[in-house]
Amino acid sequence: MAVNLSKNGSALMAAYKKVVDAKSDTDWALFTYEGNSNDLRLAETGGGGLELLVEELNSGKVMYAFCRVPDPNSGLPKYVLINWTGEGVKDSRKGMCANHLSAIANFLKGAHVTINARTEEDVEPETILTKVAKASGANYNFHKQQNYIDAPRGPVGSVYRKVNAVEEIQQTNKDNFWDQAQRDEELRRKEERKRAEQERQNAKREMRELDEKQAKERERRTKDRAHQIELERRDEEERESEQQRLEAKSLISQRAFNPRDIFKQREQSFEANTPSPVTSRPGQKHNKLTLRGGRAPTHCTEVRVALLQHIFTQIKDYNNPGDGEQQRYKARALYDYQAADDTEITFDPDDIITEIEMLDEGWWRGFGPDGNYGLFPANYVELLND
Structure with a gap:
């Protein structure tokens, strides 16, 4: 994503103008991001040289410094843009912020030298001044009069341009740096896409497993509930049946008519x-007893049948x-x-x-x-x- 210079644009521009103003005591301004966002903000401003600036650099952040230093050769003010990426910054953050440098350089215009720094050795005042001196392309001093001989001048073609080896080397290094940064950024994006796809597949699989688990749990609870309801229904039927049976027995025991x-x-x-048998004569006593004894079962059966029919x-x-x-x-x-x-x-x-x-x-x-x-x-x- 692109760097956001508009959110805190007024504060950024005010600090920049103080640095480029030769009459101002402020000779450096330090910028960084708001948290993990791409919004650039002003971190600190100060005067007194590069020593104080180096103390404000944080090894866990990506920061940008715009400072004014004297040219060791001419004594004229030179402007240096420092792209600071601390050793503790994550690789993904490094690749993302590498694309912001060109936009920041266009915002903080006029830098004579751009320095990509990773450690404190890269931002030592002597190292910075040495790079400024090399970038100036001349070794002269306005305060010291020099003797020179005006040599005859020949015609110069309109297409001629003097080759500056230092500038060519710096431009080549800068191009190599940006090419490497772009390759790193592309690799980082591929890895992020691959990781995001893997996370999406894992989340999808976990969600499917969770749905299956919840469905099985719901089915188990439904079966348990149905079984419990069936048991309760049977118990209720048995209780009602037993109650009705007891009520029936109670009614039978309390009936008034049996x-x-x-x-x-x-x-x-x-x-x-039933008429009693006719008394026999004394002479017939033995026959009477014999007859009664022989017909007793038949007589009782007939009496029982007649009684039941009646x-x-x-x-x-x-x-x-x-x-x-x-x-x-x-x-x-x-x-x-x-x-x-x-x-x-x-x-x-x-x-x-x-x-x-x-x-x-x-x-x-x-x-x-x-x-x-x-x-x-x-x-x-x-x-x-x-």
């Missing part, structure tokens, strides 16, 4: 109404007092139930119970999955729509 009592009451009533008929009449065929229902078991005796049925969850008769709100009767017919708690099942 259909099994009907069977007991009907059985007692039926036995009470009870079922009365329960049916009790449940449906009106005429007509009773409506039958089907139901699906919600919970498992174990029969307490042979008047009840056993079933598991999701079993289908058919031919249901609704005896009361708490107990129904129907065919279980094993084909047995009996009672079961009504709140252990749910009715199915035909």
